[in-house]
Amino acid sequence: MYPTASPDEAPLPVPYMGFEFDSAQRLPLLLCLDTSSSLTQSKAIDALNEALASWAESLAEDTALSAAVDVALITFGGDEGITVWQGATPLGAVAPRWPHSPFVPAHEFRPPLLRAHGVTLMDRALRLAMEVVADYKAGLRDEGLTYYRPQICVVTDGAPSDEQGRFSHAYRDLLPELRRAEEERRFRLFAVGVGERHSGAEGVLKELAPHYHAWLDGFPFAELLTAMSHSARATQGGADEAEFQEIFARLKRRRGGGQVPA
Template identity: 80%
Template sequence: MFANPGSAEPPLPMPYTGFEFDSAQRLPLLLCLDTSSSLSNNGAITALNSALASWAKSLVDDMALSAAVDVAVITFGGSEQITVWQGDIPLGRTAPVWPQSPFVPAHEFRPPLLKAHGVTLLDRALRLAMEVVADYKAGLRTSGLTYYRPQICVVTDGYPSDETGKFSYGYRELLPELRRAEEERRFRLFAVGVGERHTGAEDVLKELAPQYHAWLDGFPFQELLAAMSHSARATQGGADEAEFHEIFARLKNRRGGGQVPA
């Protein structure tokens, strides 16, 4: 899996160099995060950065997740419009192919410090997320490693747009593939809106993820990431679909959460 001295295979980017995979079954978890300019309002991007830092620490402290979960981040927004991250290292607008990967083991995950800028190219980011997960699964199989059903969590505070910032139905091109992915259990997709509720925006999320979609008032990023951890534990435990629905229902019906920090 890793390049040997003198091998023609390119070395893996840090922090993968020198890392030996745990023999435990892997659980890929990809965060697809909106970092468009609207996140600069109401302290949203600050809340997101704070939540990511706390979540990274919680992954290290959770022995079960630390041993099995691999984390990748894709952001849509910013000057690059789409950015693939390997921990806090930006890899650019496209992802490397196996054996290089944006996924890092949970105990080594260092979140990027995100800035709010640009437009909401949700469809391109989600397409890339699907490709990254598919490549990672194929690479794990090639290396003789097994994996749980991956999780992709898309988080946005607005409508999907094109490069000019105008509303775009481009995401609908993904729907047939997403439905096939559901049927074939390729991954579990969560689509979550945060902040002010925009008329019709939740319908976009519903189209993307009919089973797991929600619009959450305010910016409850910590609670959202905690729910992703709970879902990962449930996946490790072989939970049936009803348990994942319960986890998501508790997130949507949380009490006293989601307030914008002062």
């Protein structure tokens, strides 16, 4: 399990302080975003910030989603390598445990202003994302609350690296756990590449998410986040797998990259 903050640190904010739960099922949606230095090219980090701000507004305006969706954010890049966010509040490289979860209700989600820096520690960020989702589900169960199948969306513009920026195969250590999670329906994983295609990078995404992987031309962050909203609505509606595949296939047809999942 991931470490907890030491007791002498300042208290962490509690996402649901003063928030009245109703009987609606919660729908955890975690974005795992690459903010490495390569995002400075083509002003990609600006496009990502603009898309996050617009998406947050659309979530707040969507009655069904704002009532059920809970949003968390993990970025990989920067001085610490990984940063966990509770809305716009950086919590550092360590994720707090329930009830101090990174997840916040969609209607309260305010995205941070991200900057591009550092290397692509994708495997560590994804492992942490899986642990954050598992902890959140356990916390909801302890409170007697139910939840839909969570969504994790990993977005990168390059291949996973080590601390020195060299290509790393450490992500393969996650593959057995990801396959078990898929079989047990613990979460649905989307792995999306954007921008210039790098040798081997698309294959990494295919290994991580065999059914939901793609490499998209350009930096269509707004369209990608819209697809995540569509997937959340489909989850609420009890859609079968074919509907999720069609949502993802439409995104890929719009910007190209990869095959439509079978």
